[in-house]
Amino acid sequence: MKYIISGTNRPGSRTLQVARFVQKLYAKHGETVELIDLAEVGLESLAAAAGYGDQIPPKMRTEIAKINAADGLIVVCPEYNGSMPGALKYFIDHWTYPDSYEFRPIALIGLGGRFGALRPVEHLQGVFGYRNAFIYPERIFLTDVHKLLDAEANLTDPRLLALLDSQVKGFQAFTRALSSAGIDANSRIKARNDAAKTV
Numbered sequence: 001m002k003y004i005i006s007g008t009n010r011p012g013s014r015t016l017q018v019a020r021f022v023q024k025l026y027a028k029h030g031e032t033v034e035l036i037d038l039a040e041v042g043l044e045s046l047a048a049a050a051g052y053g054d055q056i057p058p059k060m061r062t063e064i065a066k067i068n069a070a071d072g073l074i075v076v077c078p079e080y081n082g083s084m085p086g087a088l089k090y091f092i093d094h095w096t097y098p099d100s101y102e103f104r105p106i107a108l109i110g111l112g113g114r115f116g117a118l119r120p121v122e123h124l125q126g127v128f129g130y131r132n133a134f135i136y137p138e139r140i141f142l143t144d145v146h147k148l149l150d151a152e153a154n155l156t157d158p159r160l161l162a163l164l165d166s167q168v169k170g171f172q173a174f175t176r177a178l179s180s181a182g183i184d185a186n187s188r189i190k191a192r193n194d195a196a197k198t199v
């Protein structure tokens with residue numbers, strides 16, 4: 001199962017609208033993809049010392065288990081003050097290394113003002129690249145996103161729809177190829193668990 005992460009918890013977020021739209025595109029291409037909405041994730045207060053590393057906060061356990069079994073992640077990220085929202089980085093900082101990241105296929109979609117979230121997408125490439133994920137090279141940047149969504153929260157610009165379609169199909173092929181070669185995160189976790197059983 002692939003998961004689309006809607007990368008902010010802001011009420012009324014456009015990111016969630018884009019994430020839902022992308023979910024429909026995957027359905028159109030024959031794949032059911034689940035949404036992880038940051039507004040629904042139990043992001044504890046920063047002051048509450050939620051725990052990092054081995055101590056996954058109980059309220060994030062369900063989502064982190066999904067991340068750690070995902071055959072692909074599609075991160076939809078808005079630009080907040082020249083980077084990704086703190087809520088998204090906070091969530092990512094609670095994932096478990098190496099299982100959440102290493103060899104995990106990740107596709108990136110940014111949305112923002114004039115620069116279409118180029119900065120946060122590149123910051124995410126830095127974070128996931130550092131943690132050895134497989135970043136899918138076709139990234140999407142939604143420039144001036146407030147002008148792109150219609151009243152039904154659909155994206156209608158034909159050029160953009162072609163780019164999104166291409167990312168969906170390409171990412172599906174990418175995850176299939178990695179998995180059939182046995183070099184994606186899930187294959188490696190399985191191989192490690194199988195090896196531990198035989199010792």
Ligand SMILES: Cc1cc2nc3c(=O)[nH]c(=O)nc-3n(C[C@H](O)[C@H](O)[C@H](O)COP(=O)(O)O)c2cc1C
Binds near residue numbers: 012013079081
């Ligand atoms: C706190 C905050 C900071 C923002 N900072 C930027 C920014 O630095 N650059 C930019 O292009 N847009 C910025 N924006 C605009 C958002 O990228 C844009 O409104 C987008 O729709 C936000 O996604 P959301 O609707 O899911 O919150 C900011 C919006 C918010 C709420």
